[in-house]
Amino acid sequence: MSAAPTPEAHVELADVCLDFGGRSVLRGTSCRFPRGAISVILGGSGAGKTTILRLIGGLVRPRSGRILVGDVDLCRLREHQLYEIRDKLGMMFQGGALLDSLTVFDNLAFPLREHTDMPDREIAAEVERQLGSVGLADAGGLLPAQLSGGMVKRAALARALVLKPEILLCDEPFSGLDPISVKKIEALLCRINEDLGVTMLVSSHHVRSTLRMADQIVLLVDGAAVTGSPQGLTSSDDPWIREFLDDGPRDARIRESGVDADPERRPIL
């Protein structure tokens, strides 16, 4: 009986070491993120979850190791060359990182105005479509400061998607949200992954959401990465890993659970 073929890695970290202020955060960390899959990076506070996303975005440089996006090693690129790679990436920041002087509409329109030749009418239509898809159809005229936490996350998600990236990096998309909002964001991410085939890397310490939505979990333990499927890791022989993941319910994944993925059908968060 032959082994199942290893899925193609869209993003890969190889022997990555990184220090912050004399503290070693990543110590020879290696992990692969399959194309088209949802990979969730789990770990305790300060384990390096966000750092891995920032490394992949080229916002932080490692001390050593390789970071491959496709077959390009980001560590060999200069800053202006990184901008070409970032065209393939979208990033949803933990705090949204929306430009606070612009309305939500303009935040989404901004990258389109910068990087495309689309006329204003088409840009407006695309922005409205994206806002509608995340349930913010009526929020285009608001400033980021006027949004709730859940709305900020969804606006940030819409902006990250507006240039149709191949890879979506989501930094703590569930932090600070109530359980219903968490499920809505989960459902949105799963729907985007299924509809667009986007490779998703999600950093989180929300174990229940992770077990519901992840195709692959990367668990950061003492600067090293343990990779596996949700089922595989929850039945791991390692007691620390089992304890870490014990918080999650053994319910079905969200894709099969029938959670409402259409935010238009319910009131905005």
Added chain:
Amino acid sequence: MTGLIRQLGAWSVGFVEELGRITAFAALILRAVVTPPPRIRPFLAELYNLGVLSLVIICVCGTAVGMVLALQGYNTLVRFGAEESLGAVLGLSLVRELGPVLTALLTTGRAGSATAAEIGAMVRTEQLDGLRMMSIDPVHLVVTPKALAMIAVMPLLSALFIVSGLFGGYAVGVGLKGVDAGSYWTSLESNVTFADDILGSFLKAGVFGVLVGLVSTYRGYTCAPTAVGVSTATTSTVVVSSVAVLIADYFITALWGS
């Protein structure tokens, strides 16, 4: 003793390293200036923020300084029977020194600190990283328009400060102390020369604009992403810019005069 020398060495190395980083940052701004597309709209917005919104403080302070100078100048000149030279005294003091220097210090306090705080807040809320992830260079979009606007507004604000000061001095000297109006303007016109004084004044203001623009944007751009980091960047912008302006003033005066 060796500890003191070691500390002095470390401080010197740190100072040179910081100078190197600021120079590299200036090179990034220069490259952004010649990189398309030109950021006209952000530049105009910054001209408004840094220039137009500074008009009132510059006019008020310029007038007040001119009035005080006239009062002090008159009281001294009148002892020698030279009160008719009040215009020349005010003109030379304001055009050569007080105009550009005080304008730079006032602009640092009002606009330089605001620039550092605004960029620092964008660092803290990851807005600059957000731009990078959208393949937009934050130096090109955010930093360069602010730095260029600072360079552009400084000579204009300095000129306005000087004019306000001259009118303030006129109000006190002519209106209050009874100096002849014709003598005031004649002595001013005959003693202030375009090549030596006006051009030198504009040169100073331009250099001060470069210094304040560079320091304020650099401090904001490199600040720690914390509330304390933003606060420190704002404070150090005012301190470093002010000291740099005063030191640069000495060297420009020495070189231009010679």
